[in-house]
Structure formats: structure tokens, C-alpha cells
Amino acid sequence: MRCVFCEEVAKGENFIYSDEDVVAVVNPVPAVPGHILVFPRKHFQIIEQVPDKIAGKLFSVANELSKVVFEALHAQGTNIILQNGVPAGQTIPHVCLHVIPRFQNDGLDFQWKPKQLNEDEMSTVELKIKQCTEGIVFDKEEEKVVEVKEEKEEMKVEEGKKDYLLEHMERLP
Amino acid sequence: MSDQGNIKSGVGGLTEEQIKALEEKLKQMSPEELKAFQKQQCIFCQIVAGRVASKKVYEDNVCIAILDINPANPGHLLLLPKEHYPIMPLVPKEELEHMGKVAKHLSHCLLKSLKAEGVSMFIANGVAAGQRAQHFMIHLIPRKEGDGVGLVIPMRELKKEQLAEIEKRLKGKMKAMHEKK
Numbered sequence: 001m002r003c004v005f006c007e008e009v010a011k012g013e014n015f016i017y018s019d020e021d022v023v024a025v026v027n028p029v030p031a032v033p034g035h036i037l038v039f040p041r042k043h044f045q046i047i048e049q050v051p052d053k054i055a056g057k058l059f060s061v062a063n064e065l066s067k068v069v070f071e072a073l074h075a076q077g078t079n080i081i082l083q084n085g086v087p088a089g090q091t092i093p094h095v096c097l098h099v100i101p102r103f104q105n106d107g108l109d110f111q112w113k114p115k116q117l118n119e120d121e122m123s124t125v126e127l128k129i130k131q132c133t134e135g136i137v138f139d140k141e142e143e144k145v146v147e148v149k150e151e152k153e154e155m156k157v158e159e160g161k162k163d164y165l166l167e168h169m170e171r172l173p
Numbered sequence: 174m175s176d177q178g179n180i181k182s183g184v185g186g187l188t189e190e191q192i193k194a195l196e197e198k199l200k201q202m203s204p205e206e207l208k209a210f211q212k213q214q215c216i217f218c219q220i221v222a223g224r225v226a227s228k229k230v231y232e233d234n235v236c237i238a239i240l241d242i243n244p245a246n247p248g249h250l251l252l253l254p255k256e257h258y259p260i261m262p263l264v265p266k267e268e269l270e271h272m273g274k275v276a277k278h279l280s281h282c283l284l285k286s287l288k289a290e291g292v293s294m295f296i297a298n299g300v301a302a303g304q305r306a307q308h309f310m311i312h313l314i315p316r317k318e319g320d321g322v323g324l325v326i327p328m329r330e331l332k333k334e335q336l337a338e339i340e341k342r343l344k345g346k347m348k349a350m351h352e353k354k
Contacts, residue, residue, distance in 0.1 A: 016343055026340050029328040033339050047292075048281045055277040056270030063269055066298060067262050072346035073339075077299025080261070081326060084280055085291025088316040089325055098326060102302040110295065110303055112314070112322050114243035125248050125287065126228040126240055132282035133231040133238070138274060 005094035009041050021054045022061050027098075032106050034073045036099040038062045045093045047084050052139040062097045075101035079110060212257045217308035221255050231279060235271050238279055241312070245322045248287045250313040252276055258309045260298045276311050289315030293324050 008014065008025055016036065017024040027035040038061050044050045050058070059080075066078040081098045083089040102108065117125070187195070202210060212218040219225040221237060230250065231238035241249040252272060258264045264272075280292040295312040297304035314322060331339075 014340075016340065016347070026336060026343065028331060028336055030331060031327050031329065033331060033335060034343065036343075047277050047294075048284070050277065052274040052277065056273040059273030059276070060266045060270045063261050063264070063266075068343055068347050068350065070262070071350065072342045075299075075301075077297065077302030077304065078261075079298070079302045080294075080296040081324065082294035083291070083324070083326070084294065085284075085316065087318045087320070088291035088293045088314075090291065100302075100326070102299065104301050106301075108327070110297075110324055112245035112324065115246065117244065117247055121247065122228060122240060122242075126230060128286040129230040129240075129248060129250070129282055132286040133279065136231070136275075136278045136282070138278070 003043060003094050004092055005037075005039050005096065006043050017061060017065060019057075019061075022057050024061060024065055024099075031098075031100050031108055032103070034069055034075070034101040036065050036069065037096050038065065038099060039094055039096040044095045046090075047082060047095050050095055058095070058097050062099050065099045069099060069101045073101050076104055077102035079108075081110070208257065211259070211307065215257055215306075215308050217251075217253050217306060217310070218257050221253065230282075231275065233275070235268050236275055238275070238313075245312075245314045246289075246316065246320055248283055248289065248315040250279060250283070252279065252311040252313060254309060259307050260304070261296060261309050262298065264309055272311060276313060279313055283313060283315040287315050290318055291316040293322065295324065 009023060012018075014025050015023045016026055017038075020041070022038060022040055024036055024038045027037050038058055040050060040054050040058065042054075047055060062080050066080060069075050069078055079098070079100045079102060081100065082096070083091075083098075084095075100108070199207065199210070216225060220227045220239060228240040229237055230240065231252075234255075236252055236254050238250045238252045241251050252275060254264060254268055254272065256268070261269070276294060280294070283289045283292050293312070293314040293316055295314065296310075314324070316322060
């Protein structure tokens with residue numbers, strides 16, 4: 001199936017940000033001018049399919065771009081929104097974080113009407129979710145990457161020995 | 174409560190003199206003292222510390238997730254860093270990336286445990302963006318077809334020249350910020 005975000009990645013021209021995992025473009029049909037789209041290079045339909053490392057990166061890149069929006073456009077606020085699944089408003093089948101600059105009286109309204117739940121209903125929901133979160137397992141590779149990264153940071157001090165140390169430490173159990 | 178901080182209502186009962194004295198005190202505080210004061214005033218820091226009750230569904234050493242007591246839909250979660258950061262730009266990169274990973278897994282749990290058909294993630298930075306609490310958070314809202322929650326992002330046509338101008342400004346600022354680092 002044709003995916004406009006994959007086409008953008010293939011074109012590789014209009015990125016406002018790009019690294020090996022994540023790219024960002026300025027939305028040509030924005031909620032407000034300066035609306036940015038942050039998405040993984042690889043095609044994933046929903047966030048659950050995205051490896052942990054890239055999922056985390058989507059948020060930190062969105063944050064960096066949000067800072068840029070504040071400074072470059074003098075935005076008074078920003079919203080970061082992920083529409084995960086069609087009922088959540090997702091229109092393109094490729095995971096994407098929206099970074100939206102906000103201004104007073106910009107005509108946008110993302111407020112929702114709160115629903116009233118009684119104590120029993122709240123407790124039932126709490127229990128159901130808790131039973132699931134107890135089984136959360138993070139991607140294993142990710143932990144290793146964090147460890148190596150920390151070691152790398154320490155090694156910056158000893159410039160000359162960098163490669164040797166890196167090789168050495170990777171061999172450690 | 175939902176997103177609302179309690180700072181204003183807390184000040185509401187003071188006389189003008191007391192408010193002035195408080196303002197004076199705030200001015201003289203060191204950044205560390207100010208942070209401690211903000212923490213004390215923040216309902217979500219109280220929740221993190223366990224001094225205010227909440228329905229907690231997830232916790233690790235960086236963040237917690239609780240049920241929003243005024244949910245957009247049943248199962249609406251607030252994912253909060255344990256540390257007090259008023260807005261996202263102040264959250265350190267590693268903590269934010271960790272929270273992104275946790276958000277992904279929590280989203281999966283909402284789909285699985287509540288049979289949600291989708292999940293909206295929402296962050297507001299600043300009052301103009303709808304932020305009410307003084308503590309950074311990621312909202313996770315389980316969604317179902319036709320649930321009336323909204324959160325629809327409008328699309329507006331933009332002239333090519335306008336788009337090019339915006340791109341130029343953003344790229345220029347990014348370059349400048351990158352060089353500063």
C-alpha cells in the first residue's frame with residue numbers, strides 16, 4: 001500500500017531533522033503554520049510495533065523540535081500528539097508525532113469533556129490495566145545500548161584510547 | 174483535579190499582605206529552594222511521594238502512571254516523571270526517552286486490557302496549549318470509534334511560499350541552536 005511518509009523518506013529532500021531512525025518534516029497541510037511531523041524512517045503502522053529505542057527517540061526529537069518552534073516562531077505553547085489507530089484520528093498508516101505550535105486565539109481546541117466514573121468503575125479499570133502493566137518487558141537490546149552509551153560517555157575524557165577501550169568494554173560479559 | 178494544579182486555589186485564601194510577603198520570599202529563594210517550594214505546591218509531586226492518594230497502574234524509578242480522575246474515557250492515564258519538571262523542554266533527554274518507551278507499552282496495555290481500538294497520546298506545553306498542571310505529563314487516552322473525545326487535528330492549506338518561509342525560519346533556528354551546543 002502506498003504510504004506518503006515512506007515516500008517522503010524515499011525522496012529524502014524535505015527533512016527539517018533526520019537521523020538513522022527518525023525524520024521530521026514541516027506539515028504542508030498544518031493545523032497552524034509550523035506544524036511538524038516526526039516519524040520513524042521504517043514503516044510501522046502503530047506505536048506498539050516500534051522498537052523501544054525508536055519510540056523513545058520519537059519523543060526526544062519531538063521535544064527538540066518543540067523547543068525550535070518556541071524559539072523560531074515565538075509560540076506561546078506546543079502540543080505533541082500521537083494518534084494511534086483510526087479511532088484516535090490516525091489518517092496515515094505510519095506512526096507519527098505531531099508537534100503543533102500554539103498561540104492564544106489560534107482557533108484550535110484539543111480539550112475533551114471529562115466523563116464521570118464511580119469508584120467501582122475506577123477500581124475495575126485500575127485493576128485491569130495493572131494486571132497488564134505488571135507484564136511489561138522492555139526490549140532487551142535497548143538495555144545493552146544504554147550501558148554501552150554510558151561507557152562511551154566516560155571515555156570521551158580519554159580521547160586517544162577511545163577505540164581500544166570501546167572494543168575492550170564490548171568484550172566484557 | 175485532572176490536569177489542574179492547586180497553586181491558585183492555595184493562594185486564594187491569603188490577604189494582600191500575606192501574598193506580598195510570599196512574593197518577597199519567593200524572590201529571595203535560591204533556584205534549589207524555589208524548586209523545593211514548587212514541588213511542595215505541586216499536587217502531582219504529592220501523588221508521586223504518596224502523600225495524596227491516586228490509582229497507580231505503573232511505577233519505575235523514573236516515572237509513574239495514574240488514572241486521571243476526570244477521564245476523557247475510562248482508563249485515561251497520566252504518565253508523570255517523578256522529578257518535578259513544569260514543561261517538557263525541561264525534561265532531560267534520557268528521562269523523556271524512557272517515558273516514550275513506557276508510553277508505548279502502556280498504550281499496548283490499554284489496547285489489550287480495555288479492548289481499546291486506539292490510543293491518543295497528548296502533551297500540552299504552556300497555558301496556550303491547554304496545560305493546567307505545573308507538572309509535565311503525557312496523557313494516554315484509550316479510544317473507541319465514535320467516542321466523542323475529539324482531539325481532531327485540522328488540516329489547513331498553506332501557500333507554497335508560506336511553507337518555504339516557515340521551513341527557512343525553523344531550519345535557521347535549528348542550526349543556530351545546534352551551534353550553540
